[in-house]
Amino acid sequence: MPNEPILLAALIAPGSIESELGKVQAALFSDHGLASAQALPPLLPIAFLDAARAGRGLLLEMNGSVSRGWRMRLTGAVWAEEHLYAGVQSGGVWQTLRARALEICGSERSCLFPAAEGFYLGCGDASPEVRSRIRPAVPEASFSSCTIALLNVRTSVEGPEWWRDVSWEVVAERSLRGRKEP
Numbered sequence: 001m002p003n004e005p006i007l008l009a010a011l012i013a014p015g016s017i018e019s020e021l022g023k024v025q026a027a028l029f030s031d032h033g034l035a036s037a038q039a040l041p042p043l044l045p046i047a048f049l050d051a052a053r054a055g056r057g058l059l060l061e062m063n064g065s066v067s068r069g070w071r072m073r074l075t076g077a078v079w080a081e082e083h084l085y086a087g088v089q090s091g092g093v094w095q096t097l098r099a100r101a102l103e104i105c106g107s108e109r110s111c112l113f114p115a116a117e118g119f120y121l122g123c124g125d126a127s128p129e130v131r132s133r134i135r136p137a138v139p140e141a142s143f144s145s146c147t148i149a150l151l152n153v154r155t156s157v158e159g160p161e162w163w164r165d166v167s168w169e170v171v172a173e174r175s176l177r178g179r180k181e182p
Contacts, residue, residue, distance in 0.1 A: 005152035006110060007051040008168075009062070009101045011044040011094075011176065012147040013119065017074070018042045020139045021086055021119050028084070028121060028136055036122035037084075039163035043151075044088060045115040046097050049105040051152075058104055059148055059174045065100040066093050068178035073142035077135060078118055082126075085118025086138045097148070112153065112162045124160055149173040 013021060021042035028037035046062075075087035088094065094117045102108060108115070113124060123134060150172040155162040 005051065005154050006112065007049045007054055007171075008043075008151045008153050009046040009049055009054075009058075009097070010149055010151060011046065011097075012149050012170075012173070013042045013044070014143050014145050017141055017143050017146075020141060021121075024086060024136050024138060025121060028123060028134070032123075032126065032130060032134060034123050034126055034130075036125045036163040039122055039166050040120060040153075040168060042086075042119045043149075044094065044117070044119050044146075045113070046094065046148075047101045047105070047115050048109045048111045049101060049150075050109050053105040054150065055104075056172075058101070059150065059172055061104060062097050062100050062148060063174060063176055064179045066096050066176070066178040068180065069144075070176075070178055071142055071144045072146075074138050074140065075118075076138050077121070078116075079131070080116035080118070081114045082124055082131070083113045083116070084121040084123040084126075084134065084136075085116050086121055086136075087118040090117060112155070122163065125163070146176050147173050148176040 078087040156165045
């Protein structure tokens with residue numbers, strides 16, 4: 001249903017990575033005219049969740065599901081189900097966070113785009129011909145800090161062009177540190 005909030009658990013990049021990925025998003029818009037590339041800030045989607053089941057302790061539980069000392073690195077541009085991502089090698093952190101979120105909140109809810117192990121760069125609106133020409137330069141970088149967040153995403157447009165009228169707000173967040181080992 002349009003304009004109903006969709007709850008998205010996601011990782012938000014640290015400032016330096018966010019800045020670099022923002023440049024990639026801007027270049028996708030400038031070079032290919034794909035406004036969807038700038039519909040959302042650089043975020044790594046974990047899961048679209050049932051808001052009714054996402055209690056106050058969800059982020060704490062998710063944070064506690066991973067070990068401290070993690071490091072992630074960007075791996076280049078990758079396509080997942082006709083959407084573009086700046087791929088991430090997370091050493092299992094993304095899979096662990098996704099599994100814990102879905103364990104607590106149940107199966108994934110309506111998705112605007114697939115939750116994939118990478119920062120969402122849009123481009124779902126690109127034709128197959130255009131898609132074959134899209135090869136953005138994703139910077140080589142790694143990071144060991146980021147924020148885990150719950151976002152309410154709203155759109156009044158149903159279907160693959162949801163990004164034409166989208167708004168989002170962070171409703172909860174915490175630093176992703178991981179659990180302390182005993």
